[in-house]
Amino acid sequence: MTENDNGTITCEKFLAHTPAAVWKALTDPDLHARWWAAGDVKPVVGHRFTLDMGNFGSQLCEVTEVEDERRLAYRFAEGTLDTTITWTLSPEGNGTRLVLTHAGFDLDSPMGRQAYEGMSKGWPHVLERLDTVLGEAV
Template sequence: MTATDTITVDQFVDAPPSRVWRTLTDPELHSRWWVPGDIAATVGHRFHLQMPGWGAVPCEVLEVVPERKLVYTFNETWTLTWRLVAEGHGTRLFFEHSGFDFGRRSERDAFDRMGPGWRDKVLPQLARTAARTGD
């Protein structure tokens, strides 16, 4: 059996779930907090995220529950899961980046780099973008 692990982040966003959802699924807003890509909240939608240093990374939407859950593949082995839960006047965003194969050194290195990136940079930037975006 291959050892795998998951990056998890719990991020409060000072915006309602509808606005966080739009920030996650609107290509123009997506490019403000992470990277450009032709994302859409439609199961089966295939799209690419333009990752610096990696180029166009293929993705496919696996699950959509509007304003509550978005799941998509990120390359051939990883899955990104975004769960939104209303909390007061804002949203609790639970994020998982799963599928790291610790049997491969490059995957373990990616896990070690990406965990702090998600926690310290990407999700806080998403939170700032959603908080500034009007409904």
């Protein structure tokens, strides 16, 4: 995982699963709820949905970019954090290289700084859960 001073978190992980399997875990609401958060995520540009972030409440999202089995981007926490999450999938050997970029944190605001620091620590664990769920789904 890398962090930088411009309010962007980048994590990458090799997953021993096909891009199709990883894509399904990113875009199927039932699978998505098992590794990160419940919500009606769909790979359709303009689709608006909420993610149930437990103690952090429901976060409004809107899909901004879709390239099947390659790239999914959406605005995250509109009206509060106003960040963007981008998932990039690349075939690699017998699996997939997944790169998560979470950008747009306002590091000058206390809420933005706190979210950035918390998510910097949290994203690697989320990607581990994704890997676990993919292993169970096979």
